[in-house]
Amino acid sequence: MWYHKPVINEELLQSLPNLKIVANSGVGIDHLDLKLLSSYGVKLANTPFAVSTDTADMGMALMLASSRRLVEGYQMAVSPDTEYFPADWLGDELSGATLGIVGMGTIGYKVAERAKAFEMKILYHNRNQRNKEEESAVGAIYCKKIDDLLQQSDFVLLSVNLTPQTHKLIGKRELELMKPTATLINISRGLVVDQDALVEALQNKVIKAAALDVTYPEPLPRDHPLLKLKNVIITPHIGSATKKTRRLMMENMIESIQAGLTGLPIPNEVL
Amino acid sequence: MSKKVQAIYLWWHKPVIEQELLQSLPNLKVIANSGVGMDHLDLKLVASFGVKMANAPHAVSSSTADTGMALLLASARRLVEGYHIAISSGMEYCEADFLGVEVTGATLGIIGMGRIGYKIALRAKAFEMNILYHNRIRRKEQEEQAVGAAYCEKIDGLLQQADFVMVVVSPTPQTHKLIGKRELELMKPTATLINISRGAVIDQEALVTALQTGVTRAAALDVTYPEPLPRDHALLKLKNVIITPHLGIKTHKATYMITEEAVENILAALNGLPIPSEVLPS
Numbered sequence: 092m093w094y095h096k097p098v099i100n101e102e103l104l105q106s107l108p109n110l111k112i113v114a115n116s117g118v119g120i121d122h123l124d125l126k127l128l129s130s131y132g133v134k135l136a137n138t139p140f141a142v143s144t145d146t147a148d149m150g151m152a153l154m155l156a157s158s159r160r161l162v163e164g165y166q167m168a169v170s171p172d173t174e175y176f177p178a179d180w181l182g183d184e185l186s187g188a189t190l191g192i193v194g195m196g197t198i199g200y201k202v203a204e205r206a207k208a209f210e211m212k213i214l215y216h217n218r219n220q221r222n223k224e225e226e227s228a229v230g231a232i233y234c235k236k237i238d239d240l241l242q243q244s245d246f247v248l249l250s251v252n253l254t255p256q257t258h259k260l261i262g263k264r265e266l267e268l269m270k271p272t273a274t275l276i277n278i279s280r281g282l283v284v285d286q287d288a289l290v291e292a293l294q295n296k297v298i299k300a301a302a303l304d305v306t307y308p309e310p311l312p313r314d315h316p317l318l319k320l321k322n323v324i325i326t327p328h329i330g331s332a333t334k335k336t337r338r339l340m341m342e343n344m345i346e347s348i349q350a351g352l353t354g355l356p357i358p359n360e361v362l
Numbered sequence: 363m364s365k366k367v368q369a370i371y372l373w374w375h376k377p378v379i380e381q382e383l384l385q386s387l388p389n390l391k392v393i394a395n396s397g398v399g400m401d402h403l404d405l406k407l408v409a410s411f412g413v414k415m416a417n418a419p420h421a422v423s424s425s426t427a428d429t430g431m432a433l434l435l436a437s438a439r440r441l442v443e444g445y446h447i448a449i450s451s452g453m454e455y456c457e458a459d460f461l462g463v464e465v466t467g468a469t470l471g472i473i474g475m476g477r478i479g480y481k482i483a484l485r486a487k488a489f490e491m492n493i494l495y496h497n498r499i500r501r502k503e504q505e506e507q508a509v510g511a512a513y514c515e516k517i518d519g520l521l522q523q524a525d526f527v528m529v530v531v532s533p534t535p536q537t538h539k540l541i542g543k544r545e546l547e548l549m550k551p552t553a554t555l556i557n558i559s560r561g562a563v564i565d566q567e568a569l570v571t572a573l574q575t576g577v578t579r580a581a582a583l584d585v586t587y588p589e590p591l592p593r594d595h596a597l598l599k600l601k602n603v604i605i606t607p608h609l610g611i612k613t614h615k616a617t618y619m620i621t622e623e624a625v626e627n628i629l630a631a632l633n634g635l636p637i638p639s640e641v642l643p644s
Contacts, residue, residue: 144466155432178374208488
């Protein structure tokens with residue numbers, strides 16, 4: 092499966108009696124009906140680790156670009172109307188700021204490792220608390236309640252799986268708990284955020300800015316308000332889009348497929 | 363009025379310090395610069411009037427290092443291009459074809475390992491980057507080990523091995539056009555050049571040619587010569603170039619810290635005390 096195609100539905104599964112395995116590119120499997128697949132005896136594998144460092148890098152890229160107003164700056168630098176660079180045009184610094192990571196899995200943890208080097212203070216919210224060594228290696232403080240994280244963070248980064256529990260995890264209430272000077276960064280799935288609530292929050296300055304590598308749908312309709320807001324950076328789901336990683340993903344998928352076809356234990360099987 | 367002026371705080375290179383101005387301010391004791399670069403000042407001229415000078419080296423390092431990393435990441439992952447695709451009114455784009463280059467595990471070559479260069483090394487280490495550096499003087503072993511940086515006595519070795527070349531030197535006559543045709547051709551064709559020092563450190567025409575002919579993959583420039591570039595300059599049109607308007611230290615926090623540093627320097631000068639960040643004409 093590449094980029095969620097082909098669509099795996101009842102019809103397709105019925106027409107492929109000898110299908111043994113579906114290998115998914117990437118880590119997210121929210122677009123697949125796991126129960127349906129297993130009812131046809133079809134195995135499933137994803138590529139959970141290949142994407143982690145690239146996606147963490149993308150999270151950092153978005154956080155830096157947003158805080159330093161990189162896209163706006165670029166537009167000023169190349170605009171035909173620019174005569175000089177104003178001296179009072181300023182962004183916000185990362186060092187000393189507080190990053191709240193929602194979802195401290197493999198990707199979230201790698202973001203923490205990177206952010207620590209920028210002298211950021213790190214809070215995190217996760218289903219389970221990480222162990223002490225892991226926490227102190229990145230100087231991360233656990234927030235059992237997401238509210239505490241939201242209230243204290245200058246940057247809120249979402250790196251959760253999309254599940255029924257994380258659907259619209261960030262809505263009107265959560266946005267209002269955030270500081271009005273805070274930035275929301277999403278590298279998980281569009282559906283983790285209530286997009287309409289986000290638009291309103293950005294328009295009314297309830298939060299300062301957003302940087303989104305993922306939306307719902309992808310791409311957004313061309314007249315969507317998120318595309319027009321000055322304080323929003325959107326990128327076209329390029330979290331894992333590097334040559335090296337794509338190649339690694341393909342290698343992983345082939346390994347899984349070969350194991351699936353020969354009846355051996357499947358690497359990266361999703362149960 | 364002009365007899366009362368004892369100190370000048372230079373904000374964004376203004377006012378312009380020339381003979382005329384210095385002659386009109388007989389009681390001027392000190393000029394404090396907002397930032398670390400002093401290349402816009404004629405140090406000898408100022409000293410000849412008995413006026414002391416100071417910069418603000420401590421306040422700038424983190425924010426400038428952050429700018430360097432922001433540009434490195436934005437260029438590697440084609441963030442600006444991606445943004446334009448994501449918001450463009452033109453319809454379908456083929457996601458699958460849009461690829462950038464990896465940052466984690468890549469080799470970063472830092473040219474100029476002063477305060478700012480070292481902070482970049484600290485950040486790059488967290489991205490598991492392999493770090494090479496070239497500097498006038500080699501750093502101490504502990505400092506090298508803390509960031510896992512390997513010294514390249516000759517710049518050529520660094521240029522040949524780096525996936526990302528980050529230029530963080532002081533602007534001096536020696537670093538003028540430090541990166542020219544020869545250096546660009548030594549770099550890998552898949553490499554990215556990032557400049558956060560001064561535009562004049564790079565031979566801009568040679569860079570344009572290198573970018574147009576695939577000699578260099580991409581460039582990200584926070585500084586150019588001049589600033590801003592003429593609106594018809596070739597660099598503004600290249601897809602594989604990100605230019606930012608000298609963001610370096612433009613954050614609320616850095617601005618505040620720079621001003622604090624400048625005030626410290628000014629007060630010291632006015633009170634006849636040693637100036638913390640005095641800059642002497644070399």
